[in-house]
Amino acid sequence: MLASYTKAGAIAKTMVTRAAGMVRPGESILELVDTIEEAVRETGAALAFPLNISRNEDAAHDTAGPGDERVFMPGDLVKVDLGVHVDGYIADTAVTVDLGDNGGLVEASKAALERAISLVRPGVSAGELGAAIQDEIERRGYRPVANLTGHGLARYSLHEAPTIPNIAMQGGSVLEPGMVFAIEPFATTGTGRVSESQRIEIFRQQAVRPVRMPTAKKLIENVRPRSGLPFARRWIPGNKVDLAIATLRRSQILHAFPVLHDVAGSLVSQAEHTVIVTDDGCLVTTR
Ligand code: CO
Numbered sequence: 473m474l475a476s477y478t479k480a481g482a483i484a485k486t487m488v489t490r491a492a493g494m495v496r497p498g499e500s501i502l503e504l505v506d507t508i509e510e511a512v513r514e515t516g517a518a519l520a521f522p523l524n525i526s527r528n529e530d531a532a533h534d535t536a537g538p539g540d541e542r543v544f545m546p547g548d549l550v551k552v553d554l555g556v557h558v559d560g561y562i563a564d565t566a567v568t569v570d571l572g573d574n575g576g577l578v579e580a581s582k583a584a585l586e587r588a589i590s591l592v593r594p595g596v597s598a599g600e601l602g603a604a605i606q607d608e609i610e611r612r613g614y615r616p617v618a619n620l621t622g623h624g625l626a627r628y629s630l631h632e633a634p635t636i637p638n639i640a641m642q643g644g645s646v647l648e649p650g651m652v653f654a655i656e657p658f659a660t661t662g663t664g665r666v667s668e669s670q671r672i673e674i675f676r677q678q679a680v681r682p683v684r685m686p687t688a689k690k691l692i693e694n695v696r697p698r699s700g701l702p703f704a705r706r707w708i709p710g711n712k713v714d715l716a717i718a719t720l721r722r723s724q725i726l727h728a729f730p731v732l733h734d735v736a737g738s739l740v741s742q743a744e745h746t747v748i749v750t751d752d753g754c755l756v757t758t759r
Pocket residue numbers: 564565622623654656744
């Protein structure tokens with residue numbers, strides 16, 4: 473188990489670095505995600521979720537759509553968030569690439585992450601990590617995003633305890649040896665709260681129920697190997713994919729992850745590592 477976590481972490485680190493290197497003005501977002509996702513699969517590992525590429529006021533959950541023609545623009549602030557798993561054991565890591573003049577904002581989420589990591593040890597509460605993250609971001613003149621959090625990781629699952637807030641909170645989970653979780657501070661020039669946009673590219677199967685519609689049935693067969701982990705709309709072959717998705721969402725078989733954004737014109741940065749709590753600190757698997 474530990475070997476799988478560290479292997480996933482090493483692959484995630486290599487690949488997120490490679491992805492970040494491809495973020496240049498004029499570069500196609502679709503080409504970037506295709507290239508990196510294929511490179512991850514070639515290692516023998518798998519994607520824990522589609523490669524997230526979220527720009528500017530978009531904080532999370534964007535990725536290329538089918539035939540996506542968007543390219544990176546000068547000035548873009550680009551979050552690259554990658555999840556890799558080996559045998560279901562997940563490494564989740566993110567970096568922000570600045571194609572403009574926003575080094576301070578990028579540094580804020582990075583410094584907050586480093587400070588939180590330095591505090592991780594048994595007995596510390598998740599709320600204390602949130603307080604450190606908030607302090608580090610605010611002292612640099614930005615706001616932490618209050619309604620996005622780090623999260624525990626379990627086999628084939630991205631949504632476990634503990635929740636790691638990005639703001640000070642009373643209590644929360646008390647860290648114990650062996651806990652595995654991602655810490656992901658977001659710093660913003662906006663309001664510090666994200667909301668859901670209309671754009672949705674990422675989904676996961678959340679329930680197993682019989683379906684009649686042939687294209688919906690085919691889609692479910694297609695995503696069954698995901699074991700409940702998220703997938704991208706562009707991964708699904710065939711036509712009438714959107715109709716199948718709409719049907720499966722209505723019967724609550726699929727859960728949607730809309731793009732999450734702060735207010736228009738704001739900028740959001742993110743930094744993320746996955747850690748395993750040890751007896752006297754933590755092991756960062758994605759460093
Ligand atoms: Co994460």
